[in-house]
Each structure stands twice: as C-alpha cells, then as structure tokens.
Amino acid sequence: MTSSISSRLIRAAEAAPGAEVVRHGGAVLTFADLVARAGQTAGWLAAQGVRRGDRVAILMRRTLMQPVAVHGVLAAGAAYVPIDPAAPPARIRAILDDCEIEVMISEDAHSPRIAEAAACTRLRAILGLSGDIAGIDRAGWSDSDGIDPVHVHTGPDDLAYVMFTSGSTGTPKGMAHTHASALAFADMAAALCDLGPGDRLAAVSGLHFDMSCMELFAGLLHGATAVMVPEPVTMMPASLSALLQTERVSVIYTVPFLLVRLLEAGGIDGRDLSALRLIVSAGEAVPPGVFSDLRRHLPDARLANFYGPAEVNVVTVWVAPEGPLAFDGPVPIGSACPHTELLTDPATGELLAATPAMMRGYWRRPDLDAAAFVRRRGADGGMRRWYRTGDIVRDEGDGDLRLVGRADRQVKIRGYRVELDEVERVLAAHPAVSEAAVLVAPDGLSLRAWTTAAPGAAADPAELVRAAAAILPPYAVPSEICVVPAMPRTGSGKIDRRRLMPGGAGTDEEDIHARPC
Amino acid sequence: MRDLADDRKAELKRFVEDKLLMGRPVAADEDLLLSGLLDSLAVMSLVAEVERLSGRPVPPTDVLVENFASLDAIEAYMVSRGAT
Numbered sequence: 031m032t033s034s035i036s037s038r039l040i041r042a043a044e045a046a047p048g049a050e051v052v053r054h055g056g057a058v059l060t061f062a063d064l065v066a067r068a069g070q071t072a073g074w075l076a077a078q079g080v081r082r083g084d085r086v087a088i089l090m091r092r093t094l095m096q097p098v099a100v101h102g103v104l105a106a107g108a109a110y111v112p113i114d115p116a117a118p119p120a121r122i123r124a125i126l127d128d129c130e131i132e133v134m135i136s137e138d139a140h141s142p143r144i145a146e147a148a149a150c151t152r153l154r155a156i157l158g159l160s161g162d163i164a165g166i167d168r169a170g171w172s173d174s175d176g177i178d179p180v181h182v183h184t185g186p187d188d189l190a191y192v193m194f195t196s197g198s199t200g201t202p203k204g205m206a207h208t209h210a211s212a213l214a215f216a217d218m219a220a221a222l223c224d225l226g227p228g229d230r231l232a233a234v235s236g237l238h239f240d241m242s243c244m245e246l247f248a249g250l251l252h253g254a255t256a257v258m259v260p261e262p263v264t265m266m267p268a269s270l271s272a273l274l275q276t277e278r279v280s281v282i283y284t285v286p287f288l289l290v291r292l293l294e295a296g297g298i299d300g301r302d303l304s305a306l307r308l309i310v311s312a313g314e315a316v317p318p319g320v321f322s323d324l325r326r327h328l329p330d331a332r333l334a335n336f337y338g339p340a341e342v343n344v345v346t347v348w349v350a351p352e353g354p355l356a357f358d359g360p361v362p363i364g365s366a367c368p369h370t371e372l373l374t375d376p377a378t379g380e381l382l383a384a385t386p387a388m389m390r391g392y393w394r395r396p397d398l399d400a401a402a403f404v405r406r407r408g409a410d411g412g413m414r415r416w417y418r419t420g421d422i423v424r425d426e427g428d429g430d431l432r433l434v435g436r437a438d439r440q441v442k443i444r445g446y447r448v449e450l451d452e453v454e455r456v457l458a459a460h461p462a463v464s465e466a467a468v469l470v471a472p473d474g475l476s477l478r479a480w481t482t483a484a485p486g487a488a489a490d491p492a493e494l495v496r497a498a499a500a501i502l503p504p505y506a507v508p509s510e511i512c513v514v515p516a517m518p519r520t521g522s523g524k525i526d527r528r529r530l531m532p533g534g535a536g537t538d539e540e541d542i543h544a545r546p547c
Numbered sequence: 548m549r550d551l552a553d554d555r556k557a558e559l560k561r562f563v564e565d566k567l568l569m570g571r572p573v574a575a576d577e578d579l580l581l582s583g584l585l586d587s588l589a590v591m592s593l594v595a596e597v598e599r600l601s602g603r604p605v606p607p608t609d610v611l612v613e614n615f616a617s618l619d620a621i622e623a624y625m626v627s628r629g630a631t
Contacts, residue, residue, distance in 0.1 A: 262580030262612045
C-alpha cells in the first residue's frame with residue numbers, strides 16, 4: 031500500500047537502511063538515521079501535544095536536519111508549514127495565525143527574530159534542531175532522554191503540508207496538499223527523472239518553495255540522496271559549481287535564474303561536472319539561450335523544463351532533443367505529464383489541468399477555491415475538478431505548449447510568484463502614500479514601484495522600501511520606489527501602468543512626470 | 548592620518564548598510580550570507596560595488612563564499628587582489 035509519505039519512507043529505508051540519503055557539509059544521514067531521527071522528532075512533537083491533523087511550522091535553512099524536521103512532522107501525523115527564514119516577522123506571524131500553529135521546529139529555539147514573530151500568536155513550543163547529527167538537544171532534549179520514537183498512522187487524505195504564496199488581496203494564501211497529492215508528484219517526478227539509488231540531487235530550493243518536494247519526497251522515497259546546498263553557496267556561482275563537482279551531484283532541479291547565474295559567471299568553466307546527468311528547470315519561463323548554452327557546456331546532460339503552479343505541482347514536461355539547440359524564443363513547456371489531463375479554454379487560451387498531484391484546496395479560503403477550480407468532464411467522460419492555472423498557452427502545432435502570458439497580474443521574480451496587486455496594496459496602505467503602481471523592472475529580476483504622496487504627506491522612498499520589507503518577503507520588495515506627482519491615466523481614468531516604465535508602450539514627452547528618478 | 552583602505556572600508560560598509568540592508572547596521576565580521584541578510588540579487592550588486600571600489604573586474608572564479616561572506620572577508624579579498 032502506498033498510503034502515506036511516512037509509510038513509504040519507512041518501506042524505502044527497510045530496503046536499504048545503510049544507504050546515505052542526506053548529505054550536508056561533511057555530515058551524512060543514512061536511511062536508518064533519517065527514520066530514527068524523524069521518529070524521535072515525532073515523539074517530541076507528540077509529547078508537546080501535537081496530534082494527527084495539526085500543523086507544525088518549520089523555519090529552517092538547508093541543513094542535515096531539515097529533512098529530519100519534515101519527515102518528523104509527518105511521522106507525528108501532522109502537516110508541516112514551511113516558513114521562509116528571510117521573511118519579515120509580520121509575515122511569519124500572519125502564517126502562524128492562519129494555521130493556528132502552536133509548535134515550531136527551527137535551528138535555534140531561542141532566536142530573537144522568532145520570538146518577535148511569535149509574540150501574540152498561539153506558538154508555545156519550539157524544537158531546536160541544529161545542523162549536525164548530535165544537535166537534537168537545544169530544547170533540553172537529547173538522545174539520552176530516551177524519547178520513544180513515534181510513527182502515527184496517516185492515510186492518503188491526511189494533510190501533508192501547507193505552503194504559502196503571494197495572495198492578490200494583500201495576505202499570503204496557503205496551498206494545502208495531502209499525502210496523496212505529494213506522493214502523486216513524487217512518483218511522477220521520480221519516473222520522469224529516472225531517480226534511484228546512487229543519484230544525488232542538489233537541494234537548492236527553500237523549504238517554503240514547492241520545488242523542495244523534489245529532493246524531500248521524489249528523491250528520498252526512491253532512494254536518491256539529497257545534497258543539502260547551504261544558502262550562501264547558491265548565491266555564489268563559483269562555490270555552487272565547486273560543490274556540484276565535489277559532491278558529484280547527478281540531478282539539479284532549479285529555477286532558470288540559478289542556471290543563468292552559473293552560466294553568466296562562467297561558474298562551470300573548468301569544473302568536472304561529468305556526474306551531472308540531468309538538469310531540470312522549473313518555476314518560470316526559461317529565457318532563450320540558457321538551454322543552448324547548457325548543452326554546449328555540458329553536452330552529456332539531459333535538459334528538461336517542468337511547468338506547473340504549486341497548486342498542482344508539475345503538469346507539463348519538455349525534454350530537450352539531443353544535439354545542439356537553438357532557440358529564438360522561450361523554451362516550450364511541452365506536453366502533459368503522466369496521469370495529467372490538460373485543456374485550453376478556447377476563448378481565453380488559459381490552461382486548465384486535472385491531476386492527482388493537485389492540492390486539496392487553499393487553506394481555509396473557499397472563496398479562492400471557487401475561483402481557482404472548475405468542474406468539467408475529463409477525456410473519459412467523467413466529471414472532475416480542474417485547476418485554472420491563469421497561464422495563457424499556445425500550441426504552435428508541434429504538440430508542445432508555450433507560455434504566452436498571464437490572465438492576471440501574477441509575475442515571477444527569480445522563480446518566486448508575486449502578485450503585483452499585493453505589493454501595490456502594501457505600498458498604498460502606508461499613511462504617506464495615496465496610490466501605488468508596481469511593475470517588473472526591465473532586467474526581470476526585481477520590482478519597480480511608483481507612488482503618489484497622500485495629501486499633506488511627504489513620502490520618502492527609502493522609508494517606503496523599509497515599510498514594504500517589514501511586510502513582504504525580500505523578493506517582493508521593490509528595489510526602486512519613485513514618488514511621482516501624479517499617475518498617468520488611461521482614457522477611462524485607470525492608472526496606465528504601461529506608460530510608467532521608460533521605453534514602454536506610449537512613452538512620450540507628456541509622460542515625463544512619471545519617469546523613474 | 549586616514550588611509551585609502553579605511554575610506555574604502557567605510558564606503559563599502561555604507562553601501563551594504565544603506566543600499567542593501569535599508570539602514571540596518573552591520574559589523575565587519577558579521578556573516579552577510581548565512582544569516583539571510585542578503586539575497587542573490589543583493590549579492591550581484593555587492594560584487595558590482597566591489598568592482599567599482601577596487602577599479603577592476605571580479606573574475607567569475609572569485610565569486611566564492613569565502614571572498615564575500617563578510618565586510619572583513621571582502622576587504623581581505625580586495626587586498627589580496629592588490630588594492631591599497
């Protein structure tokens with residue numbers, strides 16, 4: 031039976047208890063270590079009163095103990111709620127409140143930042159799991175305390191995780207995935223990537239990013255090793271390529287931004303990356319040239335592009351043909367994954383998907399569910415739930431879909447989803463601001479904002495950036511905010527955002543008042 | 548007497564605090580990368596600033612954690628590259 035992530039992990043561990051499955055720095059966890067530590071973590075959580083169906087927050091960087099925390103929460107029968115360690119306290123508090131979280135796992139049980147975020151929430155216990163194998167003692171518990179391991183029975187419909195993303199109304203929204211949807215993704219991804227014992231997956235995504243499910247579920251449940259790449263290393267291309275070489279990483283699953291950085295900085299020149307057999311890009315459209323450059327540098331590595339909003343994990347796949355590649359446009363997103371049905375709305379071009387990897391729904395937001403899901407017939411004539419991706423796609427007749435735009439104002443910043451409406455609401459909520467408009471900067475890597483001052487107020491751009499950073503995650507904070515006397519308007523009186531960006535459509539002399547500073 | 552290295556260190560500290568950390572003070576030996584203070588975009592600006600201050604490009608192979616982990620590390624890196 032493939033009933034839950036936890037039962038699958040135990041079964042995989044029984045097949046190869048001594049296999050190395052997590053690596054970080056010089057430290058290693060075997061399958062037996064991972065299951066034992068996860069069981070002890072679950073024992074501690076149970077002693078704190080955590081029960082099946084509860085939510086436990088995890089605020090951790092990519093350490094040896096991060097997979098222990100994830101599988102420990104699941105072994106306790108609870109769902110994990112990953113929190114971006116770089117998120118401002120106000121956002122952490124919003125998530126803790128929304129999920130009614132009472133217990134958290136972090137590297138440091140005594141972090142002042144967490145204490146600040148947890149003030150006035152229900153949080154009452156923090157388990158500190160520090161970076162090394164002997165480190166499960168920060169909350170006054172060590173192996174010698176003899177906490178009995180716990181493995182609570184869970185089924186496919188139990189909640190596995192709630193992952194938060196940008197919400198257009200100004201508050202983050204949680205995507206609630208079950209064991210069944212997580213396993214559907216894990217098994218599909220493992221099959222597509224041919225994952226198995228001996229593979230080493232570079233873990234380069236934050237736990238709050240759905241791409242981390244690749245190494246934590248698809249990889250581990252199929253016997254592949256997760257190589258936890260420290261955050262500083264992912265920021266330094268030459269350090270990252272050195273790690274890929276020394277750890278003999280075989281698969282990397284990442285956003286195009288990281289691949290661009292590796293290539294731009296010449297980070298892979300002179301490295302022996304012969305073990306790297308598969309590079310999968312996901313999270314946002316692959317810019318032209320990235321795959322052809324990768325093919326030139328690493329001719330033996332397979333290249334693939336996965337597409338899918340976190341609500342449905344991954345729904346299309348495109349595998350690059352062998353030989354030299356040439357693109358004059360973005361890389362296609364390809365065709366439907368196994369067990370996945372796609373249809374395109376004939377009126378709008380919006381892509382709809384039906385897949386067993388689909389989330390249960392948004393966390394306690396039936397209004398969002400009503401907008402995101404539709405019931406339609408599938409290919410077999412049966413009625414089922416389809417997710418409206420909001421992505422406009424086109425099939426150019428070769429069977430491969432291509433992304434051509436959005437049905438709404440969601441954008442991707444270095445792979446992270448950002449609702450421009452949310453950023454505008456946050457800026458406009460500042461007492462010194464009357465109106466705000468936000469666009470993606472021309473480099474595609476950051477946001478740029480324009481604001482008008484509230485009557486009688488003086489809006490200071492640096493103060494507005496600070497105020498936004500106290501509420502929004504770092505990637506959603508505009509890198510530049512310009513205070514303008516007035517917003518350009520369309521004929522109907524709406525803000526004409528196209529005329530804000532210099533060089534954008536409709537820029538002419540009368541727009542000078544809206545130019546960035 | 549102030550020397551060039553002190554000016555350069557002060558300028559780099561100002562850049563990191565004002566431009567990258569929105570006014571948050573940072574100690575010379577504070578880890579800029581591990582503590583999550585800087586994201587990858589900020590790191591790109593930091594490398595560009597080091598190029599401006601030292602008047603020479605930073606070769607891709609030098610974009611390593613050990614060279615950019617703290618203000619002290621960056622200063623040591625610039626000195627090793629012949630900055631005065």
